[in-house]
Amino acid sequence: xxxxxxxxxxxxxxxxPALCAAANAGTMSCLFVVDDKFAGAPGASQRRQTxxxxxxxxxxxxxxxxxxxxxxxxxxxxxxxxxxxxELGASNIHLSEDYSFYAKRRLANLKSWCCDNNISLHAHxxxxxxxxxxxxxxxxxxxxxxxxxxxxxxxxSKRPVLSxxxxxxxxxxxxxxxxxxxxxxxxxxxxxGESEGYKRLQHWLKNALGFYAETRDYPATDETSHLSPYLxxxxxxxxRLVEQASQLPGSExxxxxxxxRDFYAQILNMHPTASRHDYRDRGDVWQYDPAAYESxxxxxxGFPLVDAGMxxxxxxxxxxxxxxxxxxxxxxxxxxxxxxxxxDYFMSQLLDGDVASNYLNWQWxxxxxxxxxxxRILNPTxxxxxxxxxxxxxxxxxxxxxxxxxxxxxxxxxxLREKTGYxxxxxxxxxxxxxxxxxxxxxxxxxxxxx
Ligand SMILES: Cc1cc2nc3c(=O)[nH]c(=O)nc-3n(C[C@H](O)[C@H](O)[C@H](O)COP(=O)(O)OP(=O)(O)OC[C@H]3O[C@@H](n4cnc5c(N)ncnc54)[C@H](O)[C@@H]3O)c2cc1C
Numbered sequence: 001x002x003x004x005x006x007x008x009x010x011x012x013x014x015x016x017p018a019l020c021a022a023a024n025a026g027t028m029s030c031l032f033v034v035d036d037k038f039a040g041a042p043g044a045s046q047r048r049q050t051x052x053x054x055x056x057x058x059x060x061x062x063x064x065x066x067x068x069x070x071x072x073x074x075x076x077x078x079x080x081x082x083x084x085x086x087e088l089g090a091s092n093i094h095l096s097e098d099y100s101f102y103a104k105r106r107l108a109n110l111k112s113w114c115c116d117n118n119i120s121l122h123a124h125x126x127x128x129x130x131x132x133x134x135x136x137x138x139x140x141x142x143x144x145x146x147x148x149x150x151x152x153x154x155x156x157s158k159r160p161v162l163s164x165x166x167x168x169x170x171x172x173x174x175x176x177x178x179x180x181x182x183x184x185x186x187x188x189x190x191x192x193g194e195s196e197g198y199k200r201l202q203h204w205l206k207n208a209l210g211f212y213a214e215t216r217d218y219p220a221t222d223e224t225s226h227l228s229p230y231l232x233x234x235x236x237x238x239x240r241l242v243e244q245a246s247q248l249p250g251s252e253x254x255x256x257x258x259x260x261r262d263f264y265a266q267i268l269n270m271h272p273t274a275s276r277h278d279y280r281d282r283g284d285v286w287q288y289d290p291a292a293y294e295s296x297x298x299x300x301x302g303f304p305l306v307d308a309g310m311x312x313x314x315x316x317x318x319x320x321x322x323x324x325x326x327x328x329x330x331x332x333x334x335x336x337x338x339x340x341x342x343x344d345y346f347m348s349q350l351l352d353g354d355v356a357s358n359y360l361n362w363q364w365x366x367x368x369x370x371x372x373x374x375x376r377i378l379n380p381t382x383x384x385x386x387x388x389x390x391x392x393x394x395x396x397x398x399x400x401x402x403x404x405x406x407x408x409x410x411x412x413x414x415x416l417r418e419k420t421g422y423x424x425x426x427x428x429x430x431x432x433x434x435x436x437x438x439x440x441x442x443x444x445x446x447x448x449x450x451x
Contacts, residue, residue, distance in 0.1 A: 001026040002171055003092040004085050006033070007070070008103070008234075010096040010126050011055040012194040013062045013164035015237035018124040022094040023066075023165035029088055030063055030070045030170075032056055033080040037102070047317040047351045048229075051192035055233050058193025068170040078109050085119060088171055096234070097123040099132060099265050100355040101272035129238040129258065130156055132266035142270040145372055149263050150256060161243050189316070190229055190351060197230035205245060213253040219309075219320035220392035225254070226318070228352035231261065238262070264356040267370065275359035276340065278368040283443030286338035295426050296331050297345060299397070302417070302425035304409060305384035306330045308397035315397070317351040322387050328365040329378040334432040336439070339366035367440075375440075377433050384410045398422065 005022040007030065013019060022028045034052075038044055060070040073080050085093055093114060097107070107123060114121040125131040135152050136142065143149035190196070204225045208215070215223040230236045238258060245251040245258075268274055278284075295301050299310035309323035319327065324346075331342040343362040347353045363369025367376065388394055391409030395402045400420040401409050408416060417424055 001092065002088050002090045003028040003094060004081070004088055004090040005030045006081055006093060006095040007031070007059065008096055008127075009098055009232065010234035011052075011059050012197075012235055012237060013059070013066065014194065014198070015126070015162045015240045016096070016164070016234075017126050017159070017162060018094040018096045018122070020162050020165055021122060021124060022092070023168045025092055025094075027169045027171045028068070029084070029090075030068055031081065031084050032059075032070055032072050033077045034072060034074045035077040036075055037077070039074065045317070045348055045350065045353055047349075048353060051190065051229055051351055052233060054192030054196075055194070055235050058195050058235075062164070062194060063168065066165060066168045068168040077106055078113070081110060082113055082117075085114075086117075090119060092120045092122060094122045094124065096126040097131070098127055099269040099272070101275065104272050125159060126237065126239075127234060128262045128265045129242050130158060130262055132262075132269035135262075135266065142266050143263065144267075144370055146260065146263050146370065149266070150259055153259050153262060158239060158242075161237070161240050190226065192229070192233065192235065194235045197227070197235035200225070200230065201227060201236055201241060201244070205248060209245060209248055209254055210250050213250065216253070216257075217322050217387055218393075219323050220388055220390070220396070222320060222393075224321065228354075228357075231258075232352050232354045232357075261357055263370075264360040267360055268356040274363065275343075275355050279360070279363050279370065280368050280374070282368055282374065282440055284338075284366075284368070284440065285443065287336040289335065289337065292335045292426060293331075293337055293341065295423075296327070296335060296337075296342075300423050300426075301330065302423040303330065303380040303429075304391070304394040304398060304401065304411070304422075305380050305388060308388075308394045311397040313346070313349050317349055319350075320393075322383070323393075324361070325365055326378050326380050326383045328362055329376075330380055332366045333377055333436045334380075334427055334429055336432070336436060339363060339368065375437065379429060381411050381429070 003022040003025045005019055005028055010016050010018060039049060056070060056072055063070050081093070111121050130153055135149060135156050137148070143152065204227070208223050208225070211223065215221055227236065231238055238261065242255055242258060245255055267279070271279065296310060299307035299314070301307055305323065306327050309319050309327040313319045328342055331337050332339050339362045343359050346358055350358065360369055364371045367374030384394065390406045391404070394409050400422050401412060404412060404416060412422060414424070
């Protein structure tokens with residue numbers, strides 16, 4: 001029996017239920033389609049593309065050790081999968097189930113094509129630690145608030161973590177040509193692939209996990225795991241990560257963060273359009289101010305923590321979680337701009353750009369998402385005082401402020417801004433958030449009247 005294993009966001013041989021099922025079923029081939037809907041599309045991230053190609057190359061090497069190889073083709077995903085299945089005379093197709101609108105539509109189309117062609121399609125877990133449908137509240141639907149989800153997630157029984165198949169009986173002889181030699185994108189320090197991902201995971205668990213609770217909020221020391229791109233592409237298994245971390249003391253705060261990833265996946269699973277539509281409609285009427293938006297993108301707002309974050313994002317495709325919250329909050333609650341604009345920009349830059357985590361975190365910050373306090377305001381100056389008190393993170397990304405003292409750097413006085421060329425604040429934070437609150441209040445009153 002011939003099977004086709006279609007890799008998607010599960011670029012690993014370890015703990016890959018789809019790969020194990022295909023390998024156990026008989027002879028098989030492995031395919032990855034570089035989908036032309038994403039590769040090279042406007043807004044696509046060159047960094048993620050490079051990371052993807054590195055991951056595919058690493059996966060190909062791992063598969064060759066098991067007796068198979070990875071075929072990588074470019075084009076329309078559905079057409080390519082169907083064509084390869086017919087060429088192989090495949091009776092089964094295996095893949096990992098994904099939850100975005102696009103992934104769901106793609107799977108539904110493939111399902112109906114498989115039905116017409118008498119091919120069995122098997123969608124497996126593996127993209128999240130716990131599949132979205134395994135944790136649901138008593139009344140059905142999705143969990144809307146994190147803490148009850150977390151409690152229920154802890155109690156849910158998990159599938160066994162799987163080793164890589166011992167060997168694979170491949171349908172075709174491994175080709176020796178390697179068509180996967182990407183030019184590394186110059187500004188990313190992380191190399192894609194399962195080998196790199198697990199190396200990083202082991203090193204981080206051994207050396208940093210124990211301090212995570214105390215260090216995780218401080219961007220200057222930057223001691224979080226940086227595993228997000230490996231999780232996004234499935235180079236490491238989220239369930240393997242949880243299994244390994246949970247054997248170590250003090251791992252709960254870290255696992256809790258990883259579970260946020262599952263939490264957002266279960267929301268996207270129920271509301272696949274949540275990347276475009278308010279999860280909770282607050283009646284917001286967004287402003288469109290290209291000059292203010294441009295200042296935000298370029299890190300020239302005159303608010304040092306916001307500008308440091310935006311400059312880091314552009315330079316290396318990463319931003320610390322605390323700073324992501326502050327920069328996102330600034331765009332929405334100080335500049336009154338639509339969260340979708342900010343989220344799309346993040347998506348174009350982030351190495352870990354992920355539909356569920358990015359758009360639903362943006363909605364959390366905007367107050368249209370799952371935050372139980374939708375009126376939360378993050379003051380960029382007090383956030384800098386609390387989380388970058390010595391201004392080291394700010395000075396790293398805003399070199400013109402590097403000679404200032406810690407107390408000056410958080411909110412430089414007028415004459416030092418003039419001297420260093422660092423801009424004045426483009427808005428008055430307190431006035432802007434007051435205006436934002438008034439607008440929301442008015443929108444809510446209007447909607448009550450309309451109801
Ligand atoms: C506005 C905004 C946009 C974001 N966009 C993304 C995105 O596109 N992709 C992405 O992976 N994360 C996103 N996050 C979540 C978080 O900022 C990153 O996962 C984290 O900074 C990655 O660094 P790390 O791997 O060192 O995290 P660690 O602190 O080491 O956490 C371990 C893992 O837990 C998961 N995680 C941690 N925090 C969150 C969170 N708040 N939501 C979901 N998962 C989380 C990630 O998979 C992360 O790799 C966003 C957060 C905000 C506020």
